[in-house]
Amino acid sequence: MLDEITEFKFKLRLYLSIFGAAAASFFSALQISRGDNITGLISILGCTYFLIVIYLMIQKRIYLWKGRGFLFFIPITILNLIYLRPEFGIYWAYVGVISFFLVMELKEATAGVLVFLAGVFYLSYPNHTEYVLYRVYGTLTLVALFTFSFSYLNDRLHQRLNKIATYDPLTNALNRYTFNAAVEKELFSCQRYNTQATLLLLDVDHFKLINDTYGHQAGDKVLKELAQVIMQRIRATDQLFRYGGEEFALLLPQTSIETALTVAEELRKMVAQHDFNISRQVTFSGGLSQVNAQETLKSWVRHCDNALYQAKEQGRNCIVIEQGESQS
Numbered sequence: 413m414l415d416e417i418t419e420f421k422f423k424l425r426l427y428l429s430i431f432g433a434a435a436a437s438f439f440s441a442l443q444i445s446r447g448d449n450i451t452g453l454i455s456i457l458g459c460t461y462f463l464i465v466i467y468l469m470i471q472k473r474i475y476l477w478k479g480r481g482f483l484f485f486i487p488i489t490i491l492n493l494i495y496l497r498p499e500f501g502i503y504w505a506y507v508g509v510i511s512f513f514l515v516m517e518l519k520e521a522t523a524g525v526l527v528f529l530a531g532v533f534y535l536s537y538p539n540h541t542e543y544v545l546y547r548v549y550g551t552l553t554l555v556a557l558f559t560f561s562f563s564y565l566n567d568r569l570h571q572r573l574n575k576i577a578t579y580d581p582l583t584n585a586l587n588r589y590t591f592n593a594a595v596e597k598e599l600f601s602c603q604r605y606n607t608q609a610t611l612l613l614l615d616v617d618h619f620k621l622i623n624d625t626y627g628h629q630a631g632d633k634v635l636k637e638l639a640q641v642i643m644q645r646i647r648a649t650d651q652l653f654r655y656g657g658e659e660f661a662l663l664l665p666q667t668s669i670e671t672a673l674t675v676a677e678e679l680r681k682m683v684a685q686h687d688f689n690i691s692r693q694v695t696f697s698g699g700l701s702q703v704n705a706q707e708t709l710k711s712w713v714r715h716c717d718n719a720l721y722q723a724k725e726q727g728r729n730c731i732v733i734e735q736g737e738s739q740s
């Protein structure tokens with residue numbers, strides 16, 4: 413879903429740039445044919461800018477419009493236009509306000525619009541009657557407020573969607589959707605730069621019994637607290653995922669199997685000693701595997717799964733290691 417939003421923003425900026433290039437070339441032809449060479453030149457510069465933006469986006473997937481790059485051209489051009497041709501330049505101020513919010517992040521856009529509006533008000537003040545000014549200032553302020561509100565709501569929605577799409581709501585660990593992408597990225601990085609990483613699959617022991625004895629809500633609380641215990645101990649670069657019902661995965665980048673075993677054992681003991689407010693000890697079993705040169709996402713998880721199965725077979729509350737054929 414997030415990829416779709418990024419793709420949508422990319423396309424939006426691309427189409428706006430194409431529209432900008434077409435509009436700027438049309439206006440430059442019109443202005444030059446009327447002998448208005450200064451504004452014609454500004455439009456030609458505008459058209460060139462948009463063509464460079466389009467080229468960079470299509471050929472190199474570079475965002476010139478992502479942030480400040482935008483600031484240096486569009487608003488400055490519009491302010492110039494207002495200064496040089498006050499009678500029609502003012503109408504472009506509406507386009508300027510909206511494009512800030514379309515192109516930049518909310519905070520930057522808000523600050524940019526405030527400075528831009530101050531410039532618009534200052535430059536247009538001497539050149540229009542009060543009658544026109546009040547109406548233009550009023551409607552410009554309204555357009556800025558509406559666009560801000562819409563962008564703010566959109567931003568909040570985006571953040572919420574991002575959280576829903578990334579985290580498990582019960583435990584606050586990363587969710588299964590994020591797991592594949594994160595582990596694949598780590599796998600690629602290890603194989604590309606010849607670094608180490610270890611994956612731990614852990615499964616709460618006799619969790620069905622906990623649910624059946626203390627109820628589903630108590631079971632949920634155990635999962636939540638267990639994730640908290642683990643997340644408090646691990647490094648900021650480590651990632652905990654809720655892999656399934658009572659199964660979690662812990663990705664430890666830049667970590668050898670020996671260090672990972674020490675961490676996993678420590679976590680196992682911390683959980684076993686933690687008071688979950690139920691009258692039985694909560695433990696987990698774990699399967700560990702370090703990535704190797706031939707590893708795929710599937711094989712890495714399979715090694716962890718096999719090790720986890722062995723840990724259950726060996727009586728639970730323990731960690732087992734399984735390695736792939738070749739070690740990187």
Ligand SMILES: Nc1nc2c(ncn2[C@@H]2O[C@H](COP(=O)(O)OP(=O)(O)OP(=O)(O)O)[C@@H](O)[C@H]2O)c(=O)[nH]1
Nearest residue numbers: 615616617618619620621623628631632657658724
């Ligand atoms: N409370 C709660 N229970 C869940 C959740 N997701 C899965 N479960 C339960 O977890 C239990 C898992 O049971 P099993 O797969 O038999 O495993 P187990 O009882 O932990 O036994 P071992 O893994 O062999 O130690 C099932 O009863 C599921 O209903 C959840 O989000 N909340």
